[in-house]
Amino acid sequence: MLSISNLNKSYEHHRALTEVSLLVPEGVIFGLLGPNGAGKTTLIRIINQIIEQDSGTVEIDGKILSPNDIRKIGYLPEERGLYKKMTVWDQLIYFSRLKGLQSIESKQKVKNWLEKLEIGSWRDKKIEDLSKGMAQKVQFISTVIHEPKLLILDEPFSGFDPVNAEIIKNEILELKAKGTTVILSTHRMESVELLCDHVAMIHKSRKILDGTIREVKNSFRPQEFSVSLTNLSRDLPQEWKILNENYGVFNFSIPLQGRSPNQLLKELMEYGDVVEFLERVPTMEEIFIHQVKAASYE
Template identity: 60%
Template sequence: MNILEISHLSKAFENHVALKDINLSIPKGSIFGLLGPNGAGKTTLIRIINQIIDANEGEIFFRNEKLHPKHIPFIGYLPEERGLYKKMKVWDQLIFFARLKGMSLDEAKSKVNFWLDKLAIQTWKEKKIEDLSKGMAQKIQFIATVIHEPELLILDEPFSGFDPVNAELIKNEILELREKGITIVLSTHRMESIELLCDQIAMIHRSELILSGGLLEVKRKFRNKIYKVILEPRGELDVPKEWKSITIGNQIILEVPLQQKSPNMLLNEMIALGEVQGFSEIIPTMEEIFIQQIKSHSYE
């Protein structure tokens, strides 16, 4: 089941086309990566889903119903431009946001205490936001976004401002929320986060959808059938010019194109050359795919 269906969505601002005929399905309970360079249209799409702005054309369906203001309580949004009240204390801030999202005062207090304990930040509750570091404020913003456990959670650059330890902490919290059945849309330029977290991805460039699908499916689509071979050769090895090679001690690390062979045929050829210590297909990273796709679509 898809929690969100986006059909033929378009948006223009005067003479600027921000989105053009976008079609997307976001499966319930997934982590969905929304990719694209700055200015691609990602933020416009997110704002339309959050009903901050309207589309010019197309429709969005939430849980098989046409998107409506009644769905707002079921959607959480962490914007890239954070929005905390700098003069308010952490406790007051979180209670305020929890109450805005429909919680009773008792429920709000319970949830705020739960999250402050969970992220080990109870000692911050009486601090003003303006007295916090950027990373500390980011944690408060994250709590404010997820405190009501929305069915759909949209996170725009959620790791911005975090050191590696706290980025790992938030990553684990995101995975835990997914385990609870919450669907997460993750918009980020950090390709390593996409690799670690996402089940599905979509890439927008120059207002158009240029790529979408399951993460593994997309990576397999762009593989170039080159194998990495770690070899201890028997004697002198004449490396063909189309192979990349690095010699480290007694080993040679090769990048060998499969060409018309099967992987087993290539492995047998390598075994004939020496002791094979490693043999694996080189699958492109999301960063490599991202750069390649943006470049190829920039010159069309």
């Protein structure tokens, strides 16, 4: 869907992007990760043709990105942009017409989306009279109403309570199911775990990680198991560092150290009853922190 090759961008003496290359497959949710100031927003603005790169190429559907492609893209920026004195209805009609919808189609789509997100009763309210969450819903509708092929969401859950965050999450998944490609930029790693198929991380202007969620997690597996033992028949080796002991259940982590999981399990059974034997797989939050710290020391 989107191919980015050797992208570079500088602002005077600040390097924002350095030789960044990405492939975003069609029909996936692609997580764009990185700490503040990493270069994510610059990359997003280049894709949206708000600014131009110094060098490198961006292709969409196999062709160099052009002004005509802007209607294929929906962009929800982190800094929201609604006209506060306009009503919800007028705002959405205005944005939908800007994005190429004809009058009748525009009105029908706005009506359908207001009902879908349960804000139909707010259609004649001015944006300045809405809560932050309600305004966020209006902004989301304005982003997706023209059914873009590529949807770029920058912190889409910001300002939502858990109930409305769940509604937006389900809408994103429904759009993906219909074939929309989604780029999700967020610091909420639980959202990445839940939604993303593929992730890339940018830090200090460079890409430092790229792959499917499974590939990334597998590459950071510590080859370590969380274990709980009870009814001990003998003392545990001192090198097995006990995390805690509750009512006769001993909990600790143990590395494979060249053994297979079955060999380790057999060894553990010689010491007592195994009530938990679970491989420790790092979370995306742990990977994020590890990668940022590692890159910071380079």
